[in-house]
Amino acid sequence: MNRIKLCVVGACGRLGSTIIKESIDHFEIVGAVESVHNPNIDKTLTNFGIIESDIKITSSDDLSSAISNADVTISATTPTAELLNAPVYVENNKKIIIGTTGFSTDEYSKLVSTFNNKIPSLLTSNFSIGMNFLYNLSELVGRLPDEFEISINEKHHSKKLDAPSGTALSIAKIISKSKGYKDLIFDRTKHGKRQQSELDVTSERLGGIPGIHEINIAGQYELLRLEHIAFSRAAFARGALVAAKWLHNISEPKIYSMKDVISN
Template sequence: MRILVLGHGKTGKLVAQVAAERGHGVHVLDAKENPNAAALTAPFIAAFDMVIDFTTPEAVLSNLRACLATGAKVVVGTTGWYDALPSMKDLADRKGASLLFGTNFSFGVQAMFELAREFAKALPGYTFSIDETHHVTKLDAPSGTALTLKKAIEDLAEAEITSIRDGDAAGIHTLKATSQSDTISLTHEAHSRRGFAEGAVSAAEWLATQKPGTYDFAEIYKGLVPK
């Protein structure tokens, strides 16, 4: 495939690297080259089979509007924009585009979301909380992953989120259940950002074979986990 990667930050660089390792052609646009999605003209987008966005909450909606309006296939790993998801889904439907989104493209984190629900179901009398730590340059807080973790248990338990921005942390998420007698923790710690990049490229390879529509990574990831 010919892949356009939007965003040249830490994860965007790894997405480009992983895609190239898998034999895809890759072109990267950083923020300076694409202010307000100015570079994303229809002829430019048409030169690519897939777009992967790892930019910022401020840039992602302009990028999505420009790409989806051309009927492009887009994987978006940026978070902090989900209030606009219904309108982006509508745009994709009207233009025959494909949109695959996810709050986290790590296979391990997706498994954690499922485990969290069973965790909360098994401990109905406990008090729950969520701690999340990311690098200091991450702009949205709480993280999309922490919000998804909270949503996973919302009909079983309430959970306050504590967000920490520290150093170059790739991402640590902990769901705690506390009683007077004990505390039990469910933690996912990313050792690097490569897991996110591999998941995003796997998602792009999957999306390339699907009919137009909007897809949630949480609903399709199991078929992509390496055997």
């Protein structure tokens, strides 16, 4: 059985390096990319201590070369880097999976415009299979009586840049659509008494937590709590690799999501 050839952009990052480590049984790493000034450029993956491989870590300036032999590329970098790299995937007709968060509305729209109907691509705020199942459960909250109110809390490691997390915002979008909320409240101290149109989304940054997302659903006399806890970044890496296997078999040039992956 031929292994899927994979390139990872953001190869030295927390998620990128974990994806490479988790890939060794079923994929062939043919490219590893980092930002131009990363000190690990030109080191092999062996030198960097990820896996035993002679593949060198390539500068993003040479992205076209790095993805040339890849069946699928997975990228976890920054919004700025993704917008710079996106046209390269299109020009080279390469399938791309992006798990970067922190995009502004305009940045995300630009990314979608770059990929739409040009190449098979997959965009997600969270690769975890369990979290994407939680997304599906979140769609059901609109069936609850009006007295039930909902809040979202997320916890991550103290080095995470964006808050709330992209995942929390994705949950909020799903719940708002289902329940009819119009306003996201990130700091209750500035808004006073809760209004019917409001959904509270709070964030905490501490320690080395890979990710905890909690949905609280409260009526007057009962509380339902839906919680997803990632024990390790391997949960996200394995989900990314499931997505890569799925996208490898897709030919229609559309933008897909993890919902498409877990639905098939």
